[in-house]
Amino acid sequence: MQNxxxxxxxxxxxxxxxxxxxxxxxxxxxxxxxxxVLSTREPGGxxxxxxxxxxxxxxxxxxxxxxxxxxxxxxxxxxxxILPALQQGTWVVCDRYTDASYAYQGGGxxxxxxxxxxxxxxxxxxxxxxxxxxxxxxxxxxxxxxASAREPDRFEQEGAAFFERTRxxxxxxxxxxxxxxxxxxxxxxxxxxxEQLGAQIDSLVSHWQARLTGSTA
Numbered sequence: 001m002q003n004x005x006x007x008x009x010x011x012x013x014x015x016x017x018x019x020x021x022x023x024x025x026x027x028x029x030x031x032x033x034x035x036x037v038l039s040t041r042e043p044g045g046x047x048x049x050x051x052x053x054x055x056x057x058x059x060x061x062x063x064x065x066x067x068x069x070x071x072x073x074x075x076x077x078x079x080x081x082i083l084p085a086l087q088q089g090t091w092v093v094c095d096r097y098t099d100a101s102y103a104y105q106g107g108g109x110x111x112x113x114x115x116x117x118x119x120x121x122x123x124x125x126x127x128x129x130x131x132x133x134x135x136x137x138x139x140x141x142x143x144x145x146x147a148s149a150r151e152p153d154r155f156e157q158e159g160a161a162f163f164e165r166t167r168x169x170x171x172x173x174x175x176x177x178x179x180x181x182x183x184x185x186x187x188x189x190x191x192x193x194x195e196q197l198g199a200q201i202d203s204l205v206s207h208w209q210a211r212l213t214g215s216t217a
Contacts, residue, residue: 004212006086010097013135015156016142018186027093038085041095046080049073057153063109075123099173107169108162135186139163
C-alpha cells in the first residue's frame with residue numbers, strides 16, 4: 001500500500017492539557033499495526049520551522065505577525081515534510097496544526113476565524129487532517145500541570161482570559177467539525193484516556209485500510 005496516501009492525524013489542546021503525553025504512545029500503537037509513521041510538531045518540523053518556533057515562543061510581537069510566522073512555518077512544514085510523507089503512504093502524526101491557529105491566534109489573540117481561514121487557504125492548498133483529537137481540560141488544571149513542568153514560554157505566560165478564549169475557540173472547532181475533530185476528556189486517568197483513544201485509533205485504521213482496498217467490510 002506504499003502507493004496509497006497516508007492518513008494525517010493531529011493532536012490539539014491547551015498547553016498543559018496533556019496531549020504530548022500521548023504522542024509517542026499513539027505513534028507506537030500505529031507502528032504496531034505495521035504502518036509507517038512520521039511524528040512531527042508545530043511550530044517546527046523543519047530546520048526553518050524550528051528557528052521560527054524559537055522566535056514565536058520567546059519574542060514579543062504583534063498578533064498579526066505571530067499569525068503570519070505560524071503559517072510561514074506551517075507552509076514550509078507541509079511542503080517539505082507532511083505532503084511528501086503522505087504521498088509515500090506514511091501516516092503523519094502532528095503535535096498541533098491549523099486548529100491551533102484558529103484557537104490561539106483566532107480566539108486567544110482575537111484575530112477572528114476569517115483571518116485564519118484566509119491564511120489557511122492561501123498557504124496550505126487545502127490540506128486538512130483526516131482525524132484530530134482535542135485533549136481538553138479546564139484552565140485551572142492546565143495551569144497546575146504547567147506550574148510543575150518547566151519554565152513557561154511566551155504563550156504560557158498569558159492571562160486566564162486569553163486561555164479561556166483559546167479553549168472556547170477549540171470547542172467551536174469541535175462543534176463545527178465533529179467527525180474530524182474528537183474531544184478527549186484529559187482530566188481522566190492516563191490509562192482510561194488511552195483505552196478510549198486506542199479504540200478510536202483501531203476503528204480509524206480499519207476504516208482507512210478498508211477504503212483504500214475498496215472493501216465494504
